[in-house]
Amino acid sequence: MQNQTKLAVNGGKPVRTKPYPKWPVFGASERRRLLKVFDSGKWWYGETVKEFEQKYAEFHNARYGVTCTNGTAALEIALLACGIGAGDEVVVPPYTFMATASAVLKVNAVPVFADVELETCNLDPKAVEGKITRRTRAILPVHFGGLPVDMDAFKALAKKHGLRLIEDACHSWGSQWKGKGTGALGDCGVFSFQMSKNITAGEGGIMLSDNEEIADAARSYSNCGRGKDKPFYEHFVLGSNLRMTELQAAILLGQLERLEEQTLKRERNAAVLEKALEGHPGIAVIRRDSRVTRRSYHMFSFRFLPEAWGGASREQFLKALKEEGVPCGGGYPIPLYKNPLFMRKGKGPSFCPLSCPYYKNGMDYRKVFCPNAETICANQCWIPHATLLAGEKDMRDIVRAIAKIWDHREELKHG
Numbered sequence: 001m002q003n004q005t006k007l008a009v010n011g012g013k014p015v016r017t018k019p020y021p022k023w024p025v026f027g028a029s030e031r032r033r034l035l036k037v038f039d040s041g042k043w044w045y046g047e048t049v050k051e052f053e054q055k056y057a058e059f060h061n062a063r064y065g066v067t068c069t070n071g072t073a074a075l076e077i078a079l080l081a082c083g084i085g086a087g088d089e090v091v092v093p094p095y096t097f098m099a100t101a102s103a104v105l106k107v108n109a110v111p112v113f114a115d116v117e118l119e120t121c122n123l124d125p126k127a128v129e130g131k132i133t134r135r136t137r138a139i140l141p142v143h144f145g146g147l148p149v150d151m152d153a154f155k156a157l158a159k160k161h162g163l164r165l166i167e168d169a170c171h172s173w174g175s176q177w178k179g180k181g182t183g184a185l186g187d188c189g190v191f192s193f194q195m196s197k198n199i200t201a202g203e204g205g206i207m208l209s210d211n212e213e214i215a216d217a218a219r220s221y222s223n224c225g226r227g228k229d230k231p232f233y234e235h236f237v238l239g240s241n242l243r244m245t246e247l248q249a250a251i252l253l254g255q256l257e258r259l260e261e262q263t264l265k266r267e268r269n270a271a272v273l274e275k276a277l278e279g280h281p282g283i284a285v286i287r288r289d290s291r292v293t294r295r296s297y298h299m300f301s302f303r304f305l306p307e308a309w310g311g312a313s314r315e316q317f318l319k320a321l322k323e324e325g326v327p328c329g330g331g332y333p334i335p336l337y338k339n340p341l342f343m344r345k346g347k348g349p350s351f352c353p354l355s356c357p358y359y360k361n362g363m364d365y366r367k368v369f370c371p372n373a374e375t376i377c378a379n380q381c382w383i384p385h386a387t388l389l390a391g392e393k394d395m396r397d398i399v400r401a402i403a404k405i406w407d408h409r410e411e412l413k414h415g
C-alpha cells in the first residue's frame, strides 16, 4: 500500500524512479535536413527558411510568417511593424517572461501591467479595460502555458478602442482558438524556438500575421531595413540584422514534423491529470474554455492552495513531489514589475520609460500591484512539457505521488 509508506523526502520509497522523457526530442529528420544545408554551403537566409516560414504559418492557419533570431526579437519587430513607438502605452500581463515587457521598452514604448485571471493565469480582459488611456496603442496578451486567452473579448476591446492586438504566442505552438491557430488571431503574434520550447532549434523566433503590410514591415525591420523587391543596399527603416539561418530552419522543419503528434499527446495526458486532480481540496487546476479547440502545453500547471495543506508551503510540496520522482518547479517567482529593472534597483544608466523623454506621466512601477499575479507567483506549480510525452500510466504516477503527499501532508513540514 503505497500511501502507507513514508514520503520519499522523509526517507520512504518514492512512487517512481523511472525518469520521464527528456527534451529536446530529435532524430533522423533533423540530421538529414541539417546535413543537406551544411553540405550545400548555403547557410544564409534562403530556401530552407522560406520553406519553414510557409509550413509553420500554414500549420497555424496564418498567411505570412517572418522568422528571426528569437522570440524577444520577434516581439520587437511585431511592435515596430504595428507602428508602436515612443511614449505609446502597451498593456501587458505581469505573469510572463521578461521579454513580453522588455520588448515594449526596447521600442521606447511603455508597458502597462494589468492583472491576470486566477483560474487561467491569462491576462484578464476586464483588468485590461481599466488600464486603457488615451495613450494606449496595443494589447499584448500571452497565451500562458499554451492556453489561448479569451480572443473574442480582446478583439472586441481592441476594436472598441482602436488598438493593435499582438499575441505573445511563445508558449502556444499549435494551440487553436475556435479552430484557428494562435499567432494570427489578432494583428500578429510571435513564437519562440528557444531550447526549452515545444519546438526548438536552440534559439529562433517567428512572427505570424494575416496582414501583408505588417508582414512586410516585420521583414524589413528584421532584415536591416531593406525594402521588398528593392535593391540590396537601399534601407528604408531603422532595422537590424535579426535573420534566422538556414541551419536553424533545417532543424525546425524536422521538429515541425513531430509538433502535431506531440501536441495531441500532451493534450491527452494533460486531460488525464486534469480529470484526476479536478476538485482536489489542495489543488486548483487551470480552467478550460470550450472555445479552445486545441491546446499546446508548455507545462502542466496548477495552483497549490496553501490553506488546505495544514501549514506546509508550496516549496515543501514541490520538494516532496520531486523526491517522489516527478519533475516540477515553481515557475516565475515574482510578477515582472517586481524585477529590479522596474523597481529602480539596478545600477548603470537610467532606462526608459522612467527617464523617457517622450513620456511625462511619471510612471512609477513600485506602485503597481496585481493581486492575482502575486498569488500565482507564490503558489503555481509547473510540470515541464516533456513529462507529458510519457504514457498514460506515467500520468497515473503523478496523480499517485500527489495523493501520497496529500495523505502525508502533516509530515511535509518536517521534510
Ligand SMILES: Cc1ncc(COP(=O)(O)O)c(C=O)c1O
Pocket (backbone or CB within 6 Å): 070, 071, 072, 073, 096, 097, 099, 100, 142, 168, 170, 171, 191, 192, 193, 194, 203, 204, 205
Ligand atoms: C512568454 C514568452 N515571451 C517571450 C519569450 C522570449 O523568447 P526568446 O527566449 O526566444 O527570446 C519567452 C521565452 O521564454 C516567453 O516565454
